[in-house]
Amino acid sequence: MVDLTKxxxxxNLLFLTDDQLLQGIELMFFAYKGFTSDPDQILQNYAxxxxxxxxALHFINRNPNITVNTLLDILGVTKQSLNRVLRxxxxxxxxxxxxxKRDRRERNLKLTEAGQELERSLSDAxxxxxxxxxxxxxxxxxxxxxxxxxxxxxxxxKNHLE
Amino acid sequence: MVDLTKxxxxxNLLFLTDDQLLQGIELMFFAYKGFTSDPDQILQNYAxxxxxxxxALHFINRNPNITVNTLLDILGVTKQSLNRVLRxxxxxxxxxxxxxKRDRRERNLKLTEAGQELERSLSDAxxxxxxxxxxxxxxxxxxxxxxxxxxxxxxxxKNHLE
DNA sequence: CTTGGAAAGTCAATAATACTGACGTAAATT
DNA sequence: AATTTACGTCAGTATTATTGACTTTCCAAG
Numbered sequence: 001m002v003d004l005t006k007x008x009x010x011x012n013l014l015f016l017t018d019d020q021l022l023q024g025i026e027l028m029f030f031a032y033k034g035f036t037s038d039p040d041q042i043l044q045n046y047a048x049x050x051x052x053x054x055x056a057l058h059f060i061n062r063n064p065n066i067t068v069n070t071l072l073d074i075l076g077v078t079k080q081s082l083n084r085v086l087r088x089x090x091x092x093x094x095x096x097x098x099x100x101k102r103d104r105r106e107r108n109l110k111l112t113e114a115g116q117e118l119e120r121s122l123s124d125a126x127x128x129x130x131x132x133x134x135x136x137x138x139x140x141x142x143x144x145x146x147x148x149x150x151x152x153x154x155x156x157x158k159n160h161l162e
Numbered sequence: 163m164v165d166l167t168k169x170x171x172x173x174n175l176l177f178l179t180d181d182q183l184l185q186g187i188e189l190m191f192f193a194y195k196g197f198t199s200d201p202d203q204i205l206q207n208y209a210x211x212x213x214x215x216x217x218a219l220h221f222i223n224r225n226p227n228i229t230v231n232t233l234l235d236i237l238g239v240t241k242q243s244l245n246r247v248l249r250x251x252x253x254x255x256x257x258x259x260x261x262x263k264r265d266r267r268e269r270n271l272k273l274t275e276a277g278q279e280l281e282r283s284l285s286d287a288x289x290x291x292x293x294x295x296x297x298x299x300x301x302x303x304x305x306x307x308x309x310x311x312x313x314x315x316x317x318x319x320k321n322h323l324e
Numbered sequence: 325c326t327t328g329g330a331a332a333g334t335c336a337a338t339a340a341t342a343c344t345g346a347c348g349t350a351a352a353t354t
Numbered sequence: 355a356a357t358t359t360a361c362g363t364c365a366g367t368a369t370t371a372t373t374g375a376c377t378t379t380c381c382a383a384g
Contacts, residue, residue, distance in 0.1 A: 016296060021289045022224065023323065024296070024308070025197075029217070030319045031311040032194045033238060035187075050369055055191070062184065068332060076195060081371050083333065105331040105380050127183040133313030134178060134186070137306065144299065144306020146186070149193040151295030157192045161185065212340055230361065243342050245362065267351050267360040 028152075038125035052077075052085045057111065057119040060095060062162075065108040067100070074160050094118060190314075200287035214239075214247045219273065219281040222257060224324075227270040229262070236322050256280060 039054045046053075059074050060066055072082055086109070089095040094115035100106030111119060134142050150158065201216045208215075221236050222228055234244055248271075251257040256277035262268030273281060296304050312320065 016293055018289065021292045021296070022285070024292050024304075025220070025285075025288055026224070026323060027308060027311040027315070028194065028197050030315040030323070032190065033319070034315040035190050037316070048368080052370060058187070062188070069330090077370085078372065079332075080334080080373085084370085087333090100331095103331080103381070107332065123184070123187075126187055127180065129314060130183045130186050131178055133310050134183070136313050137309045140302070141306030141309040142186075144303030145310035146189060147299045147303040148295050148307035149189040151298050152291060153189070153192040153196040154199070157195070161188060161192070210340080214341060231359090239341085240343065241361075242344085242363080246341085249362090262360095265352070265360080269361070 034129065035126070038129060039122040042122055042125060048088065052081075053089060054122050056082070056085050056089060057094065057115060057122065060109045061111050061116065061119045061123075064110045065098075067106045067108060069106075071109065074157075089115070196291065197288070200291060201284040204284055204287060210250065214243075215251060216284050218244070218247050218251060219256065219277060219284065222271045223273050223278065223281045223285075226272045227260075229268045229270060231268075233271065236319075251277070 036051060040051060043049050043051070043054060055075060056071070059071060063070070068079070068082070068086070072079055075082060086095065086097070090097050092114075093112055096110050096112050096115075097107045098110070100108055137145070150161075198213060202213060205211050205213070205216060217237060218233070221233060225232070230241070230244070230248070234241055237244060248257065248259075252259050254276075255274055258272050258274050258277075259269045260272070262270055299307070312323075
């Protein structure tokens with residue numbers, strides 16, 4: 001028996017110690033905090049708007065004509081919770097809600113001009129941070145980043161990653 | 163002039179398009195959701211306990227005898243917000259608060275036996291998910307994951323990553 | 325064509341997390 | 355002795371989220 005077994009085993013376990021995992025957990029915590037900080041900062045100027053509004057704007061922008069039910073599935077909140085946010089966005093003319101053509105029970109959501117503008121300003125800040133992080137890390141690191149995040153998330157949610 | 167310039171440029175820009183960045187943003191959202199879901203689930207059985215309690219338990223466990231001010235810096239919340247959580251944890255005998263020896267104004271926080279037990283059960287669930295994600299992705303991907311997350315987080319917070 | 329169920333919206337009550345502002349106490353520092 | 359730091363607390367408010375109940379509209383299956 002050669003040493004390879006031992007070496008390979010050691011290498012495999014190296015990044016699976018509790019300490020390495022706890023470090024990864026903290027990395028997720030700190031990174032997510034930074035990740036949300038820029039849009040949060042901007043939204044402080046909009047009274048009664050917060051992270052929930054940003055998320056709705058983001059996913060409506062990414063999925064024009066999305067239905068309420070699909071948006072609920074993506075966000076993972078109750079309809080009562082989403083409804084408060086959506087109602088504000090529609091009242092403020094940032095989101096348009098149109099009766100579905102195939103199924104008139106459905107509502108198709110899309111951003112208005114003003115909605116696109118606000119989404120843009122929030123997205124700009126967030127993309128700037130991501131771009132800088134990607135650039136400094138390089139393509140291979142980005143691929144690893146994407147792979148691990150996909151493994152962390154609920155597989156059922158991968159549908160929504162286009 | 164050779165094609166190399168063009169090719170290299172193309173490769174550099176490949177992962178920096180708005181769409182790639184937006185995908186990364188969504189990956190962060192979905193992954194963080196999965197990342198917190200297991201502890202959240204467990205804490206549903208503990209009325210009045212939530213994510214904030216988990217975070218406090220985690221960082222006190224990782225930094226025994228941590229002071230309140232340091233914990234405030236790590237968590238990035240106000241002392242009023244942390245105090246509510248800490249008061250509950252101390253009252254429920256999950257956290258011990260000892261007057262500092264060098265500086266008697268400070269309080270050194272540590273987990274009690276019961277605190278360690280609860281932290282363990284929450285950590286187990288979260289580490290299980292991370293371990294599985296790491297294992298499926300492989301060491302190189304994990305390194306990339308770590309690099310990008312470190313680039314996303316606020317540099318000032320890297321002090322707290324041991 | 326009626327009935328069952330799906331999609332959306334709403335009202336009400338409550339929970340968890342977080343904030344600002346204002347005080348108070350104790351202890352270290354200047 | 356005066357100031358600053360660390361901690362704790364009270365009060366009020368904001369944001370996001372929950373459960374539960376009920377309604378309207380409308381598609382689709384019997």
